Amino acid sequence: MRRAQRRLVRTGIIGLGVGEKHIAGYRRHAACEVVALCDFDAKKRAEARRKYPGLAVCANADEILDDPGIDAVSIASYDNYHHDQIVKALANNKHVFVEKPLCQSEGEAKGIRRLLRGKPRLVLSSNLILRMSPRFQWLRKAITQGKLGVPYFIEGDYNYGRLHKITAGWRGKLDFYSVVQGGAVHVIDLLMWLTNDRVVEVAAFGNRIASAHSRFKHDDMVVGILKFRSGMVGKVSANFGCVFPHFHTLSVYGTRGTFVNGLDHGQLFKSREPGVPPAKVALPYPGVEKGDLIYNFVETILGRAEPAVPVDDVFAAMSVCFALDKAAKSRRCVSVDCL
Template identity: 55%
Template structure:
């Protein structure tokens, strides 16, 4: 059996990727990397027996590494992903994959040049039990034809942009950095592509801080099959972190609220609703990594394919473009094949 040697770049959330890689007996994380020397030392102490490297370039060019996890700051993703691909490495990258259409095109071309390599991103809401159940019901026809979907990414952690590294980046995007989770869910549930978006936003909640981008962005969506939708990335909300979701079909409705989730299969207010008792939380950041390793070794489908990553990014880029231009924007897709 092929044995994979892995490296993790960025040891904030990336620390959780270590265990994900090593859930498979044929994969071992041999190198840890972070530009923060103190963090590198601390994580290295918790995970002994690995090489500790502070230069990402050294890791990306290392011929002994087969697969790399990129969990660095968002503005470093593009160059690191391309460099990894050009040096023959499979890539698992934290969202967002990159920041601009030009960068997405660059990664697309690199991936086409190296068709034997795999690429995926961490979109763990696909593993939430109640969302897995909802998708199964949609596929079974129990919800009827979907005609309207809504997803709100209520971040509830304003300090992470007013004080943290995200707010220091002039090009940070709340849609690509957070709202992409809901965009991916809506694409996954509907099985349709978004053809057109119309977005607007504001930065009222973070006014007076270091933030130079909209901390709230909302967009309407037009789907290829006729459904419509709405997605919001609300980083300034006075509300605990939550993924609010509504899915409307011709035979049923699903609502995910902070006080619980429920299904409606009747328009009669006197009829009982079906309460959902499976978990909303319970996923971990390493689960998608484990599925990705298995895909490399067996050829099976990972949780999130290359096409899934590019499609979600394409929608988010169109939303950001629409927000800037103040007009509807078509979504430009890249076909992986």
């Protein structure tokens, strides 16, 4: 294809589980073209060739990461590959949209941060998709407008509801897997984004009762207490073994109102008087597709929009994850080192 005919942003996608959902996200943007897909599973590659004729399909991620014709990559491989693939992509001057978690350790995150500082033109974002939920977008606006007064307590749970994914899937086969990084990160980001606040200190406990007798060797349940910069306190949990639908519980308590997310709808309590019913918040939840942040990622690359998930927020959420894992292990309060 001649350069003049090329679309502006050429992308490649690594990992065709949730990564396949990224294709629709990129295709929604007129200035973007998906050119290559990668999966090390032969069955996935055969399926991809059938479903997406015309796209290059490869087994080795380096073919995408080393391709000078590719401007941006989606990294949707297993968690343990994210760091090395991000490093290679950045070293080769590619923008990065990485599935959560960004990486698996503080040392890895620091390395990525260092690389990014030397390449300020590059955009890095992560698929912290709850930010696109209409119900949570409404809530953020309500909090910003002061409808709940001053938030003083916030809590959220990542109820995974899919125990088999850690006892039988790839997550259980990794040397290291953190349910905080792999699940609670969504809620941690949500709590900070909703209130425009930052977590500064944490305490945490965990167990692996729900997955006992399986090959999963890490905590499947972690609960953390959070202290925010503003003085607000919070609680977050990663509950991978629950007998409960996949759901993000969320309660925000402010001096003038309380929001509670429910399975059917949200509720907004505006009175301390008994008998005054809450207002129903029926906006869709989650109401998002996994590729919904990608349009904004491309707009950010093109310099036409502010990032919906700024790079500092990605590192802030990961910093809290690292602190929670450290706190659960050491049984001590841990300060959050913002990376």
